[in-house]
Amino acid sequence: MDTRHLIRISATALATAGLLVSGCSPGGTSPSASASAPRQTVPAALKTYYAQKLSWRACGAPGFQCATMKAPLDYKKPERADIKLAVTRKKATGPGRRLGSLLVNPGGPGGSAISYVQSYAAIGYPAPVRARYDMVAVDPRGVARSEPVECLTGKEMDAYTQVDQTPDDQGEAGKLVTSFKGFAAGCAKRSAAILPHVSTVEAARDMDILRAVLGDEKLNYVGASYGTFLGATYAELFPARAGRLVLDGAMDPSLPARDMNRDQTAGFETAFQSFAADCVKREDCPLGTGTPDGAGKRLKGLFDELDAEPVTTGQSRRLGESLATTGVIAAMYDESAWTELREALTRAMGGDGAALLALADTYYERAADGSYQNLMYANAAVNCLDLPPAFTGPDEVRSALPDFEKASPVFGEGLAWASMSCAYWPTRATGTPHRIEAKGAAPIVVVGTTRDPATPYKWARSLAGQLESGTLLTYDGDGHTAYGRGSDCIDTAINTYLLEGTPPKDGKKCS
Numbered sequence: 001m002d003t004r005h006l007i008r009i010s011a012t013a014l015a016t017a018g019l020l021v022s023g024c025s026p027g028g029t030s031p032s033a034s035a036s037a038p039r040q041t042v043p044a045a046l047k048t049y050y051a052q053k054l055s056w057r058a059c060g061a062p063g064f065q066c067a068t069m070k071a072p073l074d075y076k077k078p079e080r081a082d083i084k085l086a087v088t089r090k091k092a093t094g095p096g097r098r099l100g101s102l103l104v105n106p107g108g109p110g111g112s113a114i115s116y117v118q119s120y121a122a123i124g125y126p127a128p129v130r131a132r133y134d135m136v137a138v139d140p141r142g143v144a145r146s147e148p149v150e151c152l153t154g155k156e157m158d159a160y161t162q163v164d165q166t167p168d169d170q171g172e173a174g175k176l177v178t179s180f181k182g183f184a185a186g187c188a189k190r191s192a193a194i195l196p197h198v199s200t201v202e203a204a205r206d207m208d209i210l211r212a213v214l215g216d217e218k219l220n221y222v223g224a225s226y227g228t229f230l231g232a233t234y235a236e237l238f239p240a241r242a243g244r245l246v247l248d249g250a251m252d253p254s255l256p257a258r259d260m261n262r263d264q265t266a267g268f269e270t271a272f273q274s275f276a277a278d279c280v281k282r283e284d285c286p287l288g289t290g291t292p293d294g295a296g297k298r299l300k301g302l303f304d305e306l307d308a309e310p311v312t313t314g315q316s317r318r319l320g321e322s323l324a325t326t327g328v329i330a331a332m333y334d335e336s337a338w339t340e341l342r343e344a345l346t347r348a349m350g351g352d353g354a355a356l357l358a359l360a361d362t363y364y365e366r367a368a369d370g371s372y373q374n375l376m377y378a379n380a381a382v383n384c385l386d387l388p389p390a391f392t393g394p395d396e397v398r399s400a401l402p403d404f405e406k407a408s409p410v411f412g413e414g415l416a417w418a419s420m421s422c423a424y425w426p427t428r429a430t431g432t433p434h435r436i437e438a439k440g441a442a443p444i445v446v447v448g449t450t451r452d453p454a455t456p457y458k459w460a461r462s463l464a465g466q467l468e469s470g471t472l473l474t475y476d477g478d479g480h481t482a483y484g485r486g487s488d489c490i491d492t493a494i495n496t497y498l499l500e501g502t503p504p505k506d507g508k509k510c511s
Contacts, residue, residue, distance in 0.1 A: 045079065050209055066087065069213060071083050083147055087114075091134050105230055140378075144373070150374060162323060203233075225454065252463055253433065254435045266407040286345040314354045384425035386431040447482050453479075
């Protein structure tokens with residue numbers, strides 16, 4: 001189990017994002033209009049990047065275009081080297097006056113925004129939004145098609161994901177440390193040049209170049225999960241250029257890594273309790289028909305059994321505690337996966353770990369041929385650069401275990417040890433926890449889900465309170481993120497904001 005990329009939108013959520021939406025009538029002023037935006041100068045060293053012309057070509061499904069954009073690898077020394085970033089768009093379909101570009105990011109860090117747009121957003125976002133906006137995505141630096149960070153071979157990654165992350169003694173703790181060091185060394189070996197330059201600040205600066213290259217005076221943006229941190233960072237850097245920003249499943253940038261990881265641990269416990277409350281009411285619940293707490297004890301018991309003796313899966317890999325925990329966590333992102341999880345747990349308790357392994361493989365983006373997408377590698381590279389490590393070694397983890405286990409009796413121990421991963425990263429963190437106020441920015445809509453597992457609701461409240469122009473929109477429900485997940489109230493509020501520029505009333509609640 002590796003939890004560095006818990007702040008992400010899951011594959012299940014990607015498949016359903018934007019499918020249930022409500023239309024809004026056209027109207028309002030263009031968010032690209034420059035009347036209210038003070039002129040901001042571009043540094044001389046960056047003018048060639050801002051003035052570049054993209055060469056678009058047809059790609060993917062009908063209607064999509066792709067291009068390659070250049071940005072400086074190092075913004076402090078832009079003359080030294082470029083980085084090439086992959087961009088895609090699908091032009092506004094009409095009718096109605098075009099409102100400019102709508103940049104979207106699905107989270108991660110490490111999720112491919114291009115895959116998200118081409119597979120889902122440009123098809124599943126509400127028709128009135130697609131009619132008036134060009135749907136645009138850029139894979140952030142180090143991600144997928146944009147000079148991806150690489151770390152391990154498929155076989156090495158298989159071994160890494162199976163390491164015991166609830167060590168029972170010094171020997172097992174040593175093996176876990178060795179696995180983290182090996183992962184970091186692999187990244188340093190295969191991606192040394194890019195590792196120091198994949199921070200969220202740099203990715204946000206890339207977004208401003210893209211905004212200018214697309215011809216938009218302001219950036220209009222929908223970011224989910226980690227994408228909310230990316231969007232908030234953009235607003236912090238370029239408040240006068242922030243257009244209509246939706247931050248769904250918000251992060252709290254003021255938290256240090258240890259507090260963030262502990263909050264996430266509590267978030268997964270909240271999500272599990274919701275799953276368990278539903279499960280114990282059903283005859284097919286493998287965790288019993290008692291109470292949610294009892295279900296949690298039964299699940300923890302299963303993890304302990306798999307720690308002692310992994311079960312077969314029909315392939316060379318066996319299902320141990322680490323992969324089983326990852327499989328359960330994967331299903332917490334979207335309540336539509338609860339049925340699949342009940343079935344997978346039932347099979348695992350009967351000695352067949354194939355279904356739970358499949359959930360873990362989806363989470364890790366492992367293909368049937370044993371290869372992995374670069375999500376895990378990019379995620380580690382960005383997270384370990386953005387914040388100093390939560391822990392510097394095993395002794396600090398052991399001291400924090402009571403707090404993590406209090407946050408989640410089911411997941412606390414494993415998530416505490418997983419939080420040590422950045423301790424051995426080869427590149428020193430360049431970011432620090434801080435409040436983001438984005439003074440002078442236009443209204444920014446921050447969306448929080450009350451039982452969100454990966455981005456706890458209190459983070460949305462905090463970010464909305466930090467942002468000078470933040471307005472909080474609440475979804476009382478389960479799952480990770482809210483837009484396009486079945487709430488007409490949420491969808492209408494966001495659609496109205498994107499199309500008309502009118503944000504929902506601060507504190508509006510939906511179910």
